[in-house]
Amino acid sequence: MKLETKYFKTDLLAGLVVFLVALPLCLGIALASGAPLFSGIITGVIGGIIVGFLSGSNLSVTGPAAGLTAIVLAGITTVGSYELFLLAVVIAGVFQLLLGILKAGTISNYFPSNVIEGMLTGIGVIIILKQIPHAVGYDKDSEGDFAFIENNTGHNTLTAITDAINSVHYGAIIITVICIGILIAFNKVPFLKKIKLIPGGLVAVIAGVVINELFIASGSILAVQKEHLVNLPIPGSFNEFIGQFSMPDFKGLTNSSVWILGATIAVVASIETLLCLEAADKMDPLKRYSSGNTELRAQGIGNILAGLIGGLPMTSVIVRTSANINSGGRTKLSTIAHGLFLLLAVVSIPTILNKIPLAALAAILIMIGLKLASPKVFKHMWHNGKFQFIPFVVTVLAVVFTDLLKGVGIGLVVSILFILRGNMKLAYFFRKDRHKEGELIKIKLAQEVSFLNKAAIKQTLVHLPGNSRVIIDASETVYIDHDVLELIKDFVEFTSAEKNIKVDLVGFKEAYKIDNTMSHVSDADEQLEKEVL
Structure with a gap:
């Protein structure tokens, strides 16, 4: 340079x-x-x-x-x-x-x-x-x-200020x-x-x-x-x-x-x-x-x-x-x-x-x-949302009350946890509060679905209402982790039958093919699906 x-x-x-x-x-x-x-x-x-x-x-x-x-x-x-x-x-x-x-x-x-x-x-x-x-x-x-913790005095940053106030020049x-x-x-x-x-x-x-x-x-x-x-x-x-x-x-x-x-x-x-x-x-x-x-x-x-x-x-x-x-x-x-x-x-x-x-x-x-x-800076980070603000504040406090490296390490851990949480939420789009028993429900998977998303997807499948029809759409998905595929397969073959849930798989590539013999989509069902999509 x-x-x-x-x-x-x-x-x-x-x-x-x-x-x-x-x-x-x-x-x-x-x-x-x-x-x-x-x-x-x-x-x-x-x-x-x-x-x-x-x-x-x-x-x-x-x-x-x-x-x-x-x-x-x-x-x-x-x-x-x-x-x-x-x-x-x-x-x-x-x-x-x-x-x-x-x-x-x-x-x-x-x-x-x-x-x-x-x-x-x-x-x-x-x-x-x-x-x-x-x-x-x-x-x-x-x-x-x-x-x-101060090296020379054995006191900490806050007690040093107290001592200073009592010894002003x-x-x-x-x-x-x-x-x-x-x-x-x-x-x-x-x-x-x-x-x-x-x-x-x-x-x-x-x-x-x-x-x-x-x-x-x-x-x-x-x-x-x-x-x-x-x-x-x-x-x-x-x-x-x-x-x-x-x-x-x-x-x-x-x-x-x-x-x-x-x-x-x-x-x-x-x-x-x-x-x-x-x-x-x-x-x-x-x-x-x-x-x-x-x-x-x-x-x-x-x-x-x-x-x-x-x-x-x-x-x-x-x-x-x-x-x-x-x-x-x-x-x-x-x-x-x-x-x-x-x-x-x-x-x-x-x-x-x-x-x-x-x-x-x-x-x-x-x-x-x-x-x-x-x-x-605090105002700016607040407006960026809690996923940015909370790790930011944790890092600030950790740096102040420990030291630079420990503080950054703690901040990194918290930030990674929030990243993982956000990643799990972004793996698919689903609004459970909008769905009731008997309705047509669509779960649209993201481009990449990793093992980190397994827990969130599992919770979603477990809490699906009975007597409903579910469409799991992977038409835009490039990669699905093997564990997630196994989870979906078990849901299709076992769990859905217990709750009388009819499952349709859409857009799953040949490499990710799951045997789904549970249904044939009728003309009425196709029309209903189009309305949902």
Whole structure:
């Protein structure tokens, strides 16, 4: 995929906003994973520049993933060292590369849209709930920890909000309110909406830094201290900077635990990536489609490189992707730019970055969350009917109260149950409430009747009124499952006689022929049948 220049300016500005959002998330996820802080930055840079270039997606942004924190935390302990863990990351990348070559990415085509919508909305709710503590100056839980049960505190998302309310920092609240006001103004005020030179997110961050510096200069108790600011590690020399990189221990290739961990990372990372890819395509204003196979190959190469120089495993990440789209990103240039900004900032201006209040970044994320979890989405899904709305709501709740993968898994199960139920109902057309004893009844089978329809058809045949005439019409049917044929045959030969039901089979092909010697349709019967049809 070639880089386009049409959206060059908006892509660069979007990349800048994504960089501001990604920076604390990279550090927070590394902290929550029990890994060196710099490892998160390594993954963010590789995910932005390398994977961004190789990816087939225009909008998805790759980086360290919140969904992998528990696996990383447990994995480092299980294999015994961070160097062996890095080997597992390399192995995971190789597995992903193979999955892409084998075209396993096509699985993304089978994620139901109601589950994807539910996942996005659930993530939006989580972002809001998780950022409320940071917005009021309570930063006990790491940025990037999106699980309901928090890794660092042992509390959950809701109790953390309660703790935050009891420990508010008024300086952080002031910064949050002003930054949200700036973001709303850039979205609502016509004059500011027309200004494309600088994004609202960047203005909000600069305003947050300036306000806090004024608080510090005046000696105010409102000043936000170091523990509530971005905390990027600052090396004292070039050798210290190089010392932040690590290499895998290839002696662990004979260690089965390393291989198991690598396979686990590959599977989880691939599923999260494909889910995010589908979500990105769904949010894309230009309605483009991305190749899951290309994405898996790009992610595999990214994880191999990350593992080789000390980075965390990566996936395509919904939070960064949403920030990219909402900030005006339209091509992969914005993703690559965010990676370049991460690299340049870490090398050149870490001291300046460490002046950014987490409250200012919380304001940006809260606005992103509000867009993802907009009431309009609930209204839209409600109008789509219960078969769409119920799996959607279940997915939202499951994502919020468990984690991304478990929530999507629960949503998929519910969605599949509704699909099966709908499939059973669509196998034939029959209105039992319209038929009474003695009437002519027609059951018209669909083009395909599978074993999934057996239970519904059986219930219909069992409850047919006695002393009636039934026409089972398969004239438009291409396929009928053997079990369904046996069910119809048993009904014709045995059950119908007990209830004095006269059965006529219409349109059954030679391969599906059922011996029906029960009747000969009379002229009067033919006329009655025409009236029913």
